[in-house]
Amino acid sequence: MSAPDLLFYLFAGLTLLSALLVVANPFSRNPVTSAMFLVLTMVFLSGLFVLLHAFFLAAVQILVYAGAVMVLFLFVIMLLDVKEEERRRIKAFSLGLGATGVGGLFLLIVISIFKGESGAGGYPRIEGSTFELGRLLFTNYLLPFEIVSVLLLVAMVGAILLSKKDLK
Amino acid sequence: MLVKRAKLSWLERLYFPALLGGLKITWRHFARTLFKKAVTMEYPEQRHQLPAGYRGAPYLVKDPDGNTKCVSCQLCEFVCPPKAIKIIPPGPDGQPPDRANAEKMPREFEINMLRCIFCGFCQEVCPEEAIFLKEDYSLVGLTRGEMIYNKEKLLQLGGTHHGPIKKWEQKLREARAQEAFPVKQG
Amino acid sequence: MDWDFIIISSVKIVCAVVALLTMVAYSVLVERKVSAFIQDRVGPNRTAPPLVAAIPVIGPFLVRLGIFQPLADGLKFILKEDFTPSHVRKIYFWLAPAVAMVPAFLTIAVIPFGSTLGKQNMVIADLNVGILYSFGIVSLAVYGIVLAGWASNSKYPFYGGIRSSAQMISYEIAMGMSVVPVFMMVGHLNLSEVIQAQADGGWFVWRSPMTFLSFVIFLIAAFAETNRLPFDMPECETELVGGYHTEYSSMKFALFFLGEYAAMIAVSSLMVVLFFGGWTLPFFGLNQPAESLGMGLLHIAIFLGKMLFFMVVFIWVRWMIPRFRYDQLMDMGWKRFVPLALANIVLTAVWMWWMA
Numbered sequence: 188m189s190a191p192d193l194l195f196y197l198f199a200g201l202t203l204l205s206a207l208l209v210v211a212n213p214f215s216r217n218p219v220t221s222a223m224f225l226v227l228t229m230v231f232l233s234g235l236f237v238l239l240h241a242f243f244l245a246a247v248q249i250l251v252y253a254g255a256v257m258v259l260f261l262f263v264i265m266l267l268d269v270k271e272e273e274r275r276r277i278k279a280f281s282l283g284l285g286a287t288g289v290g291g292l293f294l295l296i297v298i299s300i301f302k303g304e305s306g307a308g309g310y311p312r313i314e315g316s317t318f319e320l321g322r323l324l325f326t327n328y329l330l331p332f333e334i335v336s337v338l339l340l341v342a343m344v345g346a347i348l349l350s351k352k353d354l355k
Numbered sequence: 356m357l358v359k360r361a362k363l364s365w366l367e368r369l370y371f372p373a374l375l376g377g378l379k380i381t382w383r384h385f386a387r388t389l390f391k392k393a394v395t396m397e398y399p400e401q402r403h404q405l406p407a408g409y410r411g412a413p414y415l416v417k418d419p420d421g422n423t424k425c426v427s428c429q430l431c432e433f434v435c436p437p438k439a440i441k442i443i444p445p446g447p448d449g450q451p452p453d454r455a456n457a458e459k460m461p462r463e464f465e466i467n468m469l470r471c472i473f474c475g476f477c478q479e480v481c482p483e484e485a486i487f488l489k490e491d492y493s494l495v496g497l498t499r500g501e502m503i504y505n506k507e508k509l510l511q512l513g514g515t516h517h518g519p520i521k522k523w524e525q526k527l528r529e530a531r532a533q534e535a536f537p538v539k540q541g
Numbered sequence: 542m543d544w545d546f547i548i549i550s551s552v553k554i555v556c557a558v559v560a561l562l563t564m565v566a567y568s569v570l571v572e573r574k575v576s577a578f579i580q581d582r583v584g585p586n587r588t589a590p591p592l593v594a595a596i597p598v599i600g601p602f603l604v605r606l607g608i609f610q611p612l613a614d615g616l617k618f619i620l621k622e623d624f625t626p627s628h629v630r631k632i633y634f635w636l637a638p639a640v641a642m643v644p645a646f647l648t649i650a651v652i653p654f655g656s657t658l659g660k661q662n663m664v665i666a667d668l669n670v671g672i673l674y675s676f677g678i679v680s681l682a683v684y685g686i687v688l689a690g691w692a693s694n695s696k697y698p699f700y701g702g703i704r705s706s707a708q709m710i711s712y713e714i715a716m717g718m719s720v721v722p723v724f725m726m727v728g729h730l731n732l733s734e735v736i737q738a739q740a741d742g743g744w745f746v747w748r749s750p751m752t753f754l755s756f757v758i759f760l761i762a763a764f765a766e767t768n769r770l771p772f773d774m775p776e777c778e779t780e781l782v783g784g785y786h787t788e789y790s791s792m793k794f795a796l797f798f799l800g801e802y803a804a805m806i807a808v809s810s811l812m813v814v815l816f817f818g819g820w821t822l823p824f825f826g827l828n829q830p831a832e833s834l835g836m837g838l839l840h841i842a843i844f845l846g847k848m849l850f851f852m853v854v855f856i857w858v859r860w861m862i863p864r865f866r867y868d869q870l871m872d873m874g875w876k877r878f879v880p881l882a883l884a885n886i887v888l889t890a891v892w893m894w895w896m897a
Contacts, residue, residue, distance in 0.1 A: 219633070219691065226684070243730075246673035250717075254680025255710055258687065262706045265691050265699070317670065317730055377861040381579045388578040395583045 195238050202231040218264045222257060229253040243317050410475045410488040413466060414513030415506065418521065423510060424485035427461035431477035431486055439470035440477060464506040468494050484518055553665050557649055565802040566611035572802075572856045574607060579860045585610040618795035626693075626788050633692035638789065638796035641685025645803030647678045652810045653733050655820050655841035656830040663820075663841060664733060671732040672724065675811060676717055679766060682804060683709040686768070686775055686785045689797070693788040701784030704867060705775035708765055711874040712772075716762035718882035719755045722889035723815055726752070736819035740829070744818040751889045756816045758878050758885070763808040765874065768801060770859040774867055809851035813844060820844040 205227040212220060229252040236245035324332050366372060396403070405411075418424050427444040443463040445451075452460040477486045489512070496502040504512070570585065577584030585607035593609070594600050603609070625634060651671040655663030668674050683706055690702015723745050724730060727738040739745055745752040765772040776784030786797045813819060820840040865873070 223633075223688075242668060242670045243673065246670045246677050249677035250673060250680055254677055254683070255713065258680075258683050258706050258710055261684075261687055261691075262703065265687070265703065374862065378857075381857065381861045384581055385575070385578045388581050388583075393577075393583045394581045397583065397586075 191238055195235070198231050198234040198238065202228055202235065205231060218267070219261065222261050222264055225260075226253050226257045229257065243320055405490050409490055409492075410473050412468060412473065412489060412491045412494055412512075413471065413475075413477050413486050413509075414489050414491075415464060415485060415509040416487050416513040416516035417510060419515055419517055421515070423460055424483050424516070425461050425464060426483050426485070427459055427464070428482060430480045430482065434476045434480045436474060436476065437470040437472050439467045439472075441465045441467070461506060464509060465503050466509060467503045468496075469499060469502045483522065484516065484520070487513065487516060489513065549661055550665065553661070553663075554650075557654070557665060558646060561646065561649060561803060561806060562799075564806055565799050566615065568802050568806065568852055568856070569614065569798070570607055570611050571852065572859075573610070575853065575856050576860050579857075588613045615795075618792050621791040623791040623793065628694050629788060630692040630694055633688045634788075635793070637685050637689035637692055638793045638800070639685075640688060641682065642796045642800040642803065644678045644682040644685075645800055645807045648675045648804075648807035649810065651675055651732055652807075652814055653736055653819055654810065654844050655837060658834065658837035658841075662733070663837070667731065667733055670730045672720065672730050672735075672815075675732075675807070676713070679804070679807070680709075680713050682766075682800070685797070685800065689789070690775075690785040693785070695788060697781040697783070698785050698787045701775040701777070701781050701787075704777075705768065705785065708768075708772065708774055708870060708874070711871060712762045712765035712878075715758055715874055715878035715882055716766060718879065718886065719758035719762060720815055721882070721886045722751050722755050725886070725889050725893060732814050732819075735815060736821060739818040740821045743823070745816045749892070751885055751892065752816070754881070754885050756812075758882050759812065759815070762874075762878065763812065764855070764858065765870070767804045767808055767855070769805065769855055771862040771865050772870055773864065774870060777864065779864070805852060805855050806848065809848045809855065810844075812851055813847040817847050 205224045208224040209221045209228060212224070229248060233245040233248035233253075236242075236248060415423070415425055427442050429442050429444065432440045432442045441463075442461050442465075445459050445462045449462060450460070452458070473488060473492075475488050478488050491512070494502065574584040576582075586605045588607065588609045589600075589604040590609055590612070594604050625631065650665045651668050651674050653662070653664035653667070657663060686705040686709075687702045690698045690700070690705070693699070723735065726745070726748075727735050729735070729738075739748075742748065746756050747753060764770075768775050774784075775781075776786065778784075781787070786794055789797060820843050822843055
């Protein structure tokens with residue numbers, strides 16, 4: 188096994204482990220702990236991107252998700268009553284619902300993996316170069332890109348609207 | 356009271372004039388300290404010029420003849436606000452004074468320098484001018500016991516006081532004149 | 542795997558980290574000296590190991606300079622009681638100082654601190670996305686402060702943590718956007734390329750008004766990112782006791798302290814690389830990669846000199862300007878610098894389109 192392979196298994200394993208600890212941590216039911224493990228998941232994911240030579244995505248993964256989004260999560264979690272979250276019991280119904288959803292998704296992925304042609308992966312087109320990524324975003328994927336931006340704008344406007352106390 | 360906020364001009368709102376002003380002031384001070392001198396007094400090497408009448412630690416003094424002036428009247432012990440002074444008088448059959456014309460002498464005289472507040476009441480109240488606030492202001496010791504100064508130490512630190520009034524000599528003269536000798540010859 | 546590469550990289554990493562730690566220790570001394578001089582004081586001038594003061598002329602001078610003070614400070618931090626209050630959340634309380642310290646050290650990995658020494662490029666990792674990497678790592682620094690504030694489990698550190706999370710995210714946006722014009726002009730995200738572009742076409746500070754504006758925004762955002770006055774809201778002694786590190790003592794406090802200075806050094810080097818031509822100087826042919834060993838060392842010295850200049854700027858400003866109010870800070874970040882940086886990007890794009 189060569190070094191990149193070894194690193195892949197290392198990062199993949201760590202990603203899975205920390206992702207598991209986000210949702211099902213046997214030692215702590217503290218939301219901050221979950222959030223920190225989510226940050227770790229992001230960091231390990233970006234390690235996987237680096238192994239795919241997608242440096243831009245790796246850096247952005249850390250910059251945006253670990254550096255900004257998760258900090259905001261943490262910000263909100265800290266303002267909540269953590270003790271109450273720790274006390275909350277898990278209901279059998281929601282557990283069942285979650286398990287069904289995850290199981291279904293897992294099944295879907297397994298089926299699609301086995302149906303797909305093996306060995307036809309090739310290198311991803313977003314490899315490394317920022318130029319290439321930018322060009323793709325502004326040509327082939329212009330519409331989805333713009334729609335996502337508009338979606339974010341709508342969400343932001345909505346949030347501002349909801350947080351306003353009195354509308355004039 | 357309502358303080359009107361000053362209307363700032365466009366330039367002032369940019370914050371840059373304030374920055375430049377700050378830079379000017381800080382640079383002035385920096386350069387002055389760098390090229391001339393800091394205002395800091397470097398303490399153990401340089402010391403304050405103490406003004407006359409400075410109130411430092413209280414010590415016992417001797418008269419020019421080398422005699423202890425204190426007669427253990429205990430007024431200072433009584434007046435001392437933090438109760439730093441402790442005097443043990445000799446008592447009726449205690450040790451006689453070490454020199455002529457003294458009624459009595461303190462057997463032990465202690466000042467706890469950790470309690471002393473350098474107020475000067477003891478000097479003020481002393482009828483014999485035997486205790487003075489000297490110029491020492493940094494007293495150090497490694498233990499609490501070390502900071503309780505006994506008679507010998509206080510007398511040694513206090514030194515001799517050259518006052519114009521020599522009470523004992525006058526008393527001796529008066530006694531001789533009256534030919535009354537409850538007082539021993541000196 | 543190339544063993545040469547591993548060995549040389551390890552040597553570079555060790556040298557860079559040792560140099561960084563030394564500079565952190567001595568920048569604390571510089572801070573104390575500069576602050577003392579600005580306030581008409583003398584500053585640390587006593588500490589001396591035994592016998593040094595006995596060396597004629599030079600010994601007393603070094604002691605007066607306070608050159609041994611960092612050693613004494615370090616020793617003091619190590620020997621102090623490492624106290625963990627009973628009400629804290631232990632794991633995060635212990636984790637936070639390390640998290641605060643590490644990002645600043647990781648940032649220097651992509652910074653080209655010299656041209657070449659022998660055949661080696663003087664950069665630990667010449668990443669294609671160098672600037673994004675450094676921004677990503679810098680953005681992780683906020684966790685140390687936020688976790689410290691939360692784990693301390695008392696109100697002032699908590700305020701500090703909350704403030705810092707809001708402040709650092711806000712200014713990260715302004716900071717990230719402010720450098721976009723520079724990269725539009727360079728056409729590459731690699732920091733070595735940025736230096737090369739400046740060696741060829743002049744430093745970015747005064748190449749055009751847009752990049753100068755970039756520099757101003759970057760400088761101000763850097764103050765906010767490193768929690769230095771006038772933006773040191775997370776610690777803010779007058780309001781929050783000590784902010785996020787109120788409950789910390791001994792070496793754990795020292796890690797926060799060193800982390801702050803390491804972050805200053807990292808941001809200063811970024812500024813030097815992005816706007817002040819990195820290791821280049823525009824005369825005596827110093828803007829070409831070095832051929833000889835001496836030139837290589839000279840380039841490193843030039844880089845360090847420029848960086849030290851910015852360190853002094855950081856330190857000087859602390860004693861020059863009073864602290865901002867928190868609402869003014871956020872107002873400035875979101876309503877002034879973010880739109881300004883955006884406008885700057887658009888302006889640069891239009892200008893480049895016009896020139897092309």
